[in-house]
Amino acid sequence: MTRLARHGAALLGAQIWNWHPLQGGDTAQTLLLYLNDGRKVVVKNGPDPVEEAAMLRSLGRTGAPVPQVLAVDEDAVVLQYLPPDGRLSGCWDDLGRVLAQVHTGRPEGDAIRYGWHADHAFGDVAVCNEWTENWPEFWARHRIGVHLDHVGPDLARQLENLMRRLPDLLPHKPVPSLLHGDLWGGNVLVSGSRVSGLIDPCCHYGHAEVDLATAGVFDRPSAAFYTAHGGVEAGYEVRFAIYRLWIALVHLRRFGATYMPLVAHYLDVAGAGRA
Incomplete structure (x- = not known):
């Protein structure tokens, strides 16, 4: 997981000062990253980060709310963090x-x-x-x-x-x-x-x-x-x-x-x- 955290930060050209896993993870690791510049972002790996980013963008083009894709490569996708504070x-x-x-x-x-x-x-x-x-x-x-x-x-x-x-x-x-x-x-x-x-x-x-x-x-x-x-x-x-x-x-x-x-x-x- 540490490797995924570092990779996600690197995709943004940033440094991390902390991270922790998010709920889920049946088919992929998902982490919340705290970056040195004050941002919080989500990084996720497999099964296909590039295709997941394409899907999120397709959903977003309809006007539906989705997290913004901040960076992606074949190993991970970095997403806007959206606080889940409702039910x-x-x-x-x-x-x-x-x-x-x-x-x-x-x-x-x-x-x-x-x-x-x-x-x-x-x-x-x-x-x-x-x-x-x-x-x-x-x-x-x-x-x-x-x-x-x-x-x-x-x-x-x-x-x-x-x-x-x-x-x-x-x-x-x-x-x-x-x-x-x-x-x-x-x-x-x-x-x-x-x-x-x-x-x-x-x-x-x-x-x-x-x-x-x-x-x-x-x-x-x-x-x-x-x-x-x-x-x-x-x-x-x-x-x-x-x-x-x-x-x-x-x-x-x-x-x-x-x-x-x-x-x-x-x-x-x-x-x-x-x-």
Whole structure:
């Protein structure tokens, strides 16, 4: 960690007088640096600092709040420090408005397509983002099918069954919105009663409901969250389960069988669980 702290300061041409780790760190080390010139900044390594900086800049171009990228290279990204002195429980409506801004982002060009210009990763779990021309195909191939070789045969059969049904369960060509991609409370910074920054993105272009769904995997968004974004469409319960299933599968692979009940729950809601 000392090496990361020194490297972050060097990227800014500064010296450090102190540092300490920040919460998180499942897939990267994140430190708060105190610089000799009085600044406080955040430095973070892996899995891909350059791509993380690009994602943050993409989010920022929509007008959504993100920490400013101060410096980046292949080993680390240095970010503006945004004090997390508020609680998300008091500003779900503001997060809904912020996400509505994020979701105005569109891929370059006029073609409707889903994906991102690069792949990503959560630790050793690859996040594939190859462009596809319809949404059910993207979700089947890159968010469910990629796990088939890493789970047991019974779960793999249930996932394959769900993949076959996705054209009937997901919209074929929804508006390709910019997505944060890993939205949960730990990736939302709050100051006072406002969202001050979105962090740790896993961006791609897809159905806006993905972010609305994943916000509820580990947190309990209020009704104001969905209303502020623009509401939800009929049948959202099944789609939310399908989108949350991806998060559950990633956690199953990374952290083990503790997450199998969550996977089973989302499969059941999506109608793909065992009878």
